[in-house]
Amino acid sequence: MDRFDAMRVFTRIVELGSFTKAADDLHIPRATVTHTIKQMEARLGVRLLQRTTRQVSATLDGNAYYARCVQLMADLEETESAFSAAASNPRGKVRVDLQGSLAMHFILPQLPEFCARYPQIELEIGMGDRAVDLVREGYDCVLRAGEPRDSSLVIRRVARLQQVTVASPAYLEQHGTPDSLASFAQHRAVNFFSSVSGKILPFDFLVDGTEHSVSLPGQVAVSHAEAYVSCCEGGLGLVQLPRYHVQQQLAEGRLVEVMAAFRPAPMAVSVLYPHQRQLSRRVRVLVDWMADLMRQGEHAA
Template identity: 65%
Template sequence: MDKFESMRIFTRIVELKSFTRAAEDLGYPKATVTNAIKQLEARLRVRLLHRTTRQVSPTLDGDAYYTRCIQLLADLEETENVFSQAAANPSGKLRIDMHGTLGRHFVLPVLDQFCTRYPNIELQIGMGDRLVDLVRESIDCVLRVGELQDSSMVARRLASLEQVTCASPAYLELHGEPRHVEDLAAHRAVNFFSAQTGKIYPFEFKVDGERREIAIPGTISVNNADAYKQCCASGFGLIQVPRYGVAGLLASGALREVMPEYRPQPSTVSVLYPHHRQLSPRVRVFVDWLATVFATAM
């Protein structure tokens, strides 16, 4: 087995924390993977991995070697692409994770266009809002909404989403319509909480050019976009969402926008990917296609 393939096996073991899962992912027998690591450690004369019955983790030397392997493997792929047709006709598996509502609204309806244009790319798509570790989970890119937290990733901004505050006509008839942020003290909200932390997200408003966060009490909290809109339409309180997500409900009159003068700043849509994937033809064509999708939709 050549050195580059040994490196690839090692990086997948680190990312998946398992010899067995790495072997399955790469299509090797587990014995081949185990033997490759033994030979690699013998050649380097260092121990690269801690092995327990439950998990595999890198040693300090293993961490350092992993970082170098990732860069070397990326450089190898880039070099080979220069002298092959891969850049013009990319192939292989592309692992993507998308913000669920965003993906369903903007990406999935036109995904057939990408598949027709690049028939040799196999897409593996995760849908959700959880934070993912792109490197450890071997995800090539993610589509997200909001401010970017991970500066170690390459980010490309795709669009800005206008935010609106809404309520149902029945709720407004019962409680009155808020006109100013001070009025919100007498109102109720359907609150949205993080599935990871349980934290309730505050409402945001732009007041005199400044961003202002306001916590509005409520009897119902959810962590699902469809449930969020349904509870609002049922009269449980105010919600704050991207306009695209409630455009149909606003048009039909099932929901009404309130306090348009205090709309928060638009939310940013971005695609993120690890530095070592920025030259991958698969990632590059998908990111470029996403940019076209959002440019057309906005």
């Protein structure tokens, strides 16, 4: 095994915290992983990894060596791609995790176009809204809505999507149309709770430049966007969400926007990727393509 392949083995052990997981990820025998690290430590004359019965972690020297390995491998890939056909025809696997509703509405419908443009890129797509450990789980990037909380990641803002508050005509006929924070507080909601924290999310409004959060009672709470819209259409209460979710329902009159004068701030959409990883050409073209799609969606909403 050459030195760059050995570096790749070492970095995956550090990222995954396990010899076995690194072997599975790289599709090589565990014995090869163990032998590679023994040779590497002998050649360098330092101990790179600390082993316990439950986990493997880097020593101080190992952490320093890991940072250099990541940079060297990124530099090598970037250099080779600049002087090969990969510069115009990037190839290889990209692992990306997409927020579910953004994927279904913006990304997946246009995916055939990306695959036709870059036939040698293999995509492995996860979908959800959980906090992904990009380095440990081996993801190249993620697409997320809302304000990111992980300061260890590079954050590329790709869109700001208009948010609206809506109700069904039947609900408004029965309960009236709110036109102020005071009247809004008298209504009922289909509440939305975070699948990560379990917390009910409040309604947000901008009044004279000041943000206000209002919580409403409701008989039903959901954690899925399609269920949220469906319950609202059924007359169970008010909901607040990005406009693209209900664009068709608004156009057809199945839902009606309320509190339009006090819309909340637009929802941020971002692509996130690790600081220590220079983006390869194949990852960069995917990130640029997703950013372009989201910008189009921002203007269309």
